[in-house]
Amino acid sequence: MPNFYMEVYMKKYLNSQKLRILYIVILSIVTSLCSIFIVRNIQKIVDSMINRDSLTFKQSIWFLVISFIINFILTYLLVISNANLKKNIHKSIKRDIIKSFFKMEHKDFMKTSSSQKINVFETDLNIIDNQYFENILNLLKNSLLICFCLVYLMKLNIKMAFIMIFCSFVILLLPVFLGKNIDELSAKYSKNKDKFLEKIKDVFESMDLIHTYGIESKILKQFDTSLEELERSLYLFNTSLGLYSQIIGLGNYIIIAISFSLGGYFVINGKLTVGGLIAITQIINMMLGPIGESTTAIMEIKGASKIKDKITNLLSYTKTNDFYITENAFDSIKLDNVCYKNDDSEFSLNNINLKIEKNKKYVILGHSGSGKSTLLKILANILSNTSGNLYLNESEYSIHKNISQMISFVSQETFIFNDTLINNITLYNEYSDEEINKAIEFSLLENLKDRKIQQNSNLKDTLSGGERKKIGLARAILNDTDVILLDELNSSLDSTSSKILEDRIFDLEDKTIVMVTHKINYHNLVKADEIICMDDGEIVENGNLEELLEKKGYFYRNFGELYGKYFRD
Numbered sequence: 001m002p003n004f005y006m007e008v009y010m011k012k013y014l015n016s017q018k019l020r021i022l023y024i025v026i027l028s029i030v031t032s033l034c035s036i037f038i039v040r041n042i043q044k045i046v047d048s049m050i051n052r053d054s055l056t057f058k059q060s061i062w063f064l065v066i067s068f069i070i071n072f073i074l075t076y077l078l079v080i081s082n083a084n085l086k087k088n089i090h091k092s093i094k095r096d097i098i099k100s101f102f103k104m105e106h107k108d109f110m111k112t113s114s115s116q117k118i119n120v121f122e123t124d125l126n127i128i129d130n131q132y133f134e135n136i137l138n139l140l141k142n143s144l145l146i147c148f149c150l151v152y153l154m155k156l157n158i159k160m161a162f163i164m165i166f167c168s169f170v171i172l173l174l175p176v177f178l179g180k181n182i183d184e185l186s187a188k189y190s191k192n193k194d195k196f197l198e199k200i201k202d203v204f205e206s207m208d209l210i211h212t213y214g215i216e217s218k219i220l221k222q223f224d225t226s227l228e229e230l231e232r233s234l235y236l237f238n239t240s241l242g243l244y245s246q247i248i249g250l251g252n253y254i255i256i257a258i259s260f261s262l263g264g265y266f267v268i269n270g271k272l273t274v275g276g277l278i279a280i281t282q283i284i285n286m287m288l289g290p291i292g293e294s295t296t297a298i299m300e301i302k303g304a305s306k307i308k309d310k311i312t313n314l315l316s317y318t319k320t321n322d323f324y325i326t327e328n329a330f331d332s333i334k335l336d337n338v339c340y341k342n343d344d345s346e347f348s349l350n351n352i353n354l355k356i357e358k359n360k361k362y363v364i365l366g367h368s369g370s371g372k373s374t375l376l377k378i379l380a381n382i383l384s385n386t387s388g389n390l391y392l393n394e395s396e397y398s399i400h401k402n403i404s405q406m407i408s409f410v411s412q413e414t415f416i417f418n419d420t421l422i423n424n425i426t427l428y429n430e431y432s433d434e435e436i437n438k439a440i441e442f443s444l445l446e447n448l449k450d451r452k453i454q455q456n457s458n459l460k461d462t463l464s465g466g467e468r469k470k471i472g473l474a475r476a477i478l479n480d481t482d483v484i485l486l487d488e489l490n491s492s493l494d495s496t497s498s499k500i501l502e503d504r505i506f507d508l509e510d511k512t513i514v515m516v517t518h519k520i521n522y523h524n525l526v527k528a529d530e531i532i533c534m535d536d537g538e539i540v541e542n543g544n545l546e547e548l549l550e551k552k553g554y555f556y557r558n559f560g561e562l563y564g565k566y567f568r569d
Helices: 003-015 018-050 054-103 114-156 158-172 174-205 207-213 216-268 274-303 305-315 372-379 421-426 433-442 446-450 465-479 495-506 522-527 545-551 554-567
Strands: 332-341 348-357 361-366 386-392 407-410 483-487 512-517 530-535 538-543
Touching: 003 018, 003 054, 003 114, 018 054, 018 114, 018 274, 054 114, 054 305, 114 158, 114 174, 114 274, 114 305, 158 216, 158 274, 174 207, 174 216, 174 274, 174 305, 207 216, 216 274, 332 372, 348 372, 348 386, 348 512, 348 538, 361 372, 361 522, 372 407, 372 483, 372 512, 407 465, 421 433, 421 465, 433 446, 433 465, 465 483, 465 495, 495 512, 495 522, 530 545, 530 554, 538 545, 538 554, 545 554
Parallel strands: 361 512, 361 530, 407 483, 483 512
Antiparallel strands: 332 348, 332 386, 530 538
16 A cells, blocks of 8 residues: 555544644644743843843743743643543554454454464554654644744844754754664564564463473573564664664754854843843753654654554455345355365365255264365355355355354354353343353253352363353354354264254254264264265265265265264175
8 A cells, every 4th residue: 555545544543533633733832832931931030130120020920920830731731632632543543453353354364363463452553652643743732832932032033043943954854864774673673572472372372281291491492582582673673762862862962052152142242131042042942852852753653654554554454345235044055166275284175066055954074184174164254265156045155244144153162252151152242031041051051051150260261172162052053043054063072962962953943054073973964964075175975874875985985984883784
């Protein structure tokens, strides 16, 4: 995306807060004028002391006190307004990022790890906040103050004003030369932070494995390498900023020296009063801070450009298709020469031809790595980067907006939220107690419902693999879609629970069931309308049990040992 559009896209968050920004601008103008008024009163106090003008001295003291009070109130209001502005922008941009993740196709979502996604919120947004949005506001406020200071400086001594303008221009040129280096260092730090968070996540999630195999020293060595890269990039970033700050500081000292030298010269020659010199000194001091901050702001805005581009690309994510239809009733799914290639491995699905019809029961059998789960994820619309034709109700999958209202998917790994059992089953949707209890009873979760979990414990830490599977099934039952896809439901269940749940699932007359499994009870194979056998990414055989037995092909050869007592000649 071109830089122009990047800027437009990011600044929409500022445009959404126009009234608040206008309020901040007005406050900044009044605060700047108040600061100038303070300097003017200090000048009058000094000149009145030299001229022994007691009336002007007393009036100036009172005006100075009042100016301090007003300046304090205005500055505090400015702080509150800035905080509210940042809060509103934070909420908008974070919400938009989450929505962008929701919109992503599976292949795009999986390009980055969960740690990298978390780092977008943890590090990248902080950089955008501190080095982009906040600096734009600082530039706005400081520009106003510098302009007012220059106007007053011209009134005091026009020669001094032009010298200050020249010096300020020289200092403001520094970001042009230093910004690119800061940008690269900032991007490198963000990248190393991604790697470090990924390593931390791996360590915490594999702690039992680490202790079991005694590989603490090896993992610690990897951790140290990642930590060294992170801290090194942060060190280079901070030292570059430090060098830049030193250069700015030196420039400020030079400006002060020039102003005192010239101011003293004008006082000696009677072209400037002592009060005027003090006022000029105060004005210059008031300008040096904003000039330095503005220079830093420009450099940091340039330094945040790569992170800003990263965030903008994320926020501007769009799917290739923007036309959708809405259907709630399921009729059929048809796959016509569908192929899928995993970019991260050699595995692929090849020439899948299959039709899933309403209220029928399907069993997909095959050895590990044969493509069963991949096929199920394609049916669930999780994997969408396929070739060939994939139809839902005679229309292309890609134009259906509400597939989740027709198809439920129970995956091998059931994710558990750090929340209550009920919220994990309902997934935060509204259901009646009767509907919830029916799903719990169907999925054999009555014991878990009555279990008391300690206050400080997480639900996910107390569940067995089988209980997680049951929760996944309960979600699908409660969702009440026409199609239920089940991936290795019985892999973590005891034999009794597995048989009961299989029987209940195959007895659902008004549901289309597609079950992936390594093994299934023989009497449910008999109930299956179609058994689909997969090997090496292809459907090698399909039909009902009677048809497969007559063929004496792949199914008979590979599952004869498991079901032999039922069909062996």
